[in-house]
Structure formats: C-alpha cells, structure tokens
Amino acid sequence: MNILAIDTAASLCAACVYDAGAGAEKGRAVLDLGKGHAEHIMAVIGEVLEKASLSYAAIDAIAVSIGPGSFTGVRVGVSAARGLALALKISAVGVTTLEAIAAETREAFPGRPVLCAIGRADSLAMMQFDAAGQCVGGPRLASPDDLVQIAKEHASVLAGDAAERVSQMAAGGFDIGPRATTADIRFYARIAAERPATGEKPKPLYLRPPDARPQTVFALPLNGR
Incomplete structure (x- = not known):
C-alpha cells in the first residue's frame, strides 16, 4: 500500500x-x-x-x-x-x-509518556500521550504553567518547539525530543x-482564531443607505 x-x-x-x-x-x-x-x-x-x-x-x-x-x-x-x-x-x-511529533519522539524514547507543545504565545497547543502512545489529553490550548504541572506529574518526555520553554520553567530535568513545529x-x-479508512474528509484543526480580522473602520456605506 x-x-x-x-x-x-x-x-x-x-x-x-x-x-x-x-x-x-x-x-x-x-x-x-x-x-x-x-x-x-x-x-x-x-x-x-x-x-x-x-x-x-x-x-x-x-x-x-x-x-x-x-x-x-x-x-x-x-x-x-x-x-x-x-x-x-x-x-x-x-x-x-502534535501526534506526529509525539510519534517521532517515541521512536527515540520508547515506552515513555510524551507531552507535546507548540507555539510561542501565552497559550500553547498541546497533546499528551501515555507510555503506550495513547492520547490522554488534547489537542487543546494550555498555559505554560499547566504544562509544567502535567510534565511533572507524569514524568513526561517533552517535545515540540515549546518543549525547551516548558523545561526551563520546570527547572529542567526533562528529556526532550524534537524541538520543532x-x-x-x-x-x-x-x-x-495504522488507521482504518473511514471515508471522513480531513479538516483543518484550528485551536485559536486566525490573526487576520475583517476591517470595519474604513467600511463604506452602500449606495442609497
């Protein structure tokens, strides 16, 4: 195939x-x-x-x-x-x-829980996986402080471009996988x-609204109104 x-x-x-x-x-x-x-x-x-x-x-x-x-x-x-x-x-x-980054991380750290986080804002996109590779949290947005707590509670391997940031906030001591988006x-x-075909069409996953917003300040009235 x-x-x-x-x-x-x-x-x-x-x-x-x-x-x-x-x-x-x-x-x-x-x-x-x-x-x-x-x-x-x-x-x-x-x-x-x-x-x-x-x-x-x-x-x-x-x-x-x-x-x-x-x-x-x-x-x-x-x-x-x-x-x-x-x-x-x-x-x-x-x-x-997030799950792809976690899968890459598990190749280097088999049998370990993985916490994957990406982003640079105050809320980070995250997904949490147990030692068997099953998703146990997310995908959702979470604060860096929340991720520090999750990482400490589950002794997770950190991955994603926010991994270093979370590790530093937790005073280090974590194994870190790919530091990428x-x-x-x-x-x-x-x-x-590994997934059975369901016939469902893939859809974009957006956890936060787009940065672009329609402008209203300079909108012109329609003729006759």
Whole structure:
C-alpha cells in the first residue's frame, strides 16, 4: 500500500511516498519555505513520485497534516489532499502535527509518556500521550504553567518547539525530543497507515482564531443607505 504524505502546516513544504507493507519510504522531497506553500506543493509531490518511480495511479491513500499550524499552510495541505483524493478516488487521512511529533519522539524514547507543545504565545497547543502512545489529553490550548504541572506529574518526555520553554520553567530535568513545529514527514504516513479508512474528509484543526480580522473602520456605506 503506497501512502502519499503531505505536510504544509509549518515552514516546511514536505511530501513522501511510504510503502506501508514494507514499512519503508520510497521517496521524499522537503522545502523549507516559510511561506508560499501553494505555489510549490504540486511540484514537491511530482518530485516525490518521480523519485519513487510511481504514477498518481499507484497511490492508495493520502496522509496530510491538519494542524495546529499556520492558518494558510494547513489549508493548502488539506485542500491538496482532498483534491487528489477526490480525483484518484482514494481516501485521505488527517494527522495532527502534535501526534506526529509525539510519534517521532517515541521512536527515540520508547515506552515513555510524551507531552507535546507548540507555539510561542501565552497559550500553547498541546497533546499528551501515555507510555503506550495513547492520547490522554488534547489537542487543546494550555498555559505554560499547566504544562509544567502535567510534565511533572507524569514524568513526561517533552517535545515540540515549546518543549525547551516548558523545561526551563520546570527547572529542567526533562528529556526532550524534537524541538520543532512539525514532525519528519514519514511519521504522518506511518500514523495514517495504522488507521482504518473511514471515508471522513480531513479538516483543518484550528485551536485559536486566525490573526487576520475583517476591517470595519474604513467600511463604506452602500449606495442609497
């Protein structure tokens, strides 16, 4: 089973083809863009298929990062995944950035609870996993103080770009996994490979409203009103 994984939720525009049966990657392409994912995502996917020596028809399912992450980036990835799934008549599976980061962390720290947190604001996006890898909290927003308490109570391995901040607030002493806003692309594919197809379309996961707001101060009245 060939799974095409797509991640545009953070600064990376990444894709890979993963052979679920063999548990191996067939090809990958990763660009660190920051912005402009929409202009590059299809070229990145095309490059991955070329490296894997596969056509679109050989793809059996699509995995896509649904966030939390960049408001625009998440929408680009989800739209691409849903469009390809519709055209190819295959399933698309949404995977959160937090669970993908946690899965990458468990590879380095097997059998350990993981607390994943990303963000730079006073409220951080978090997900908590027990030693068996089951989600026991989140995805939700939490204050750094709350995360310090959770980490201490469960002796968690910390992961995500807020991991260092939480560890410092807790006076250190924690093992730390990937300090990033997203995981290596293969973990999105691996998680999707373990999930049964439900037919449900992936949707963006937003834990906070977008920064952009419609302007009302300079709105002009309609003619005749």
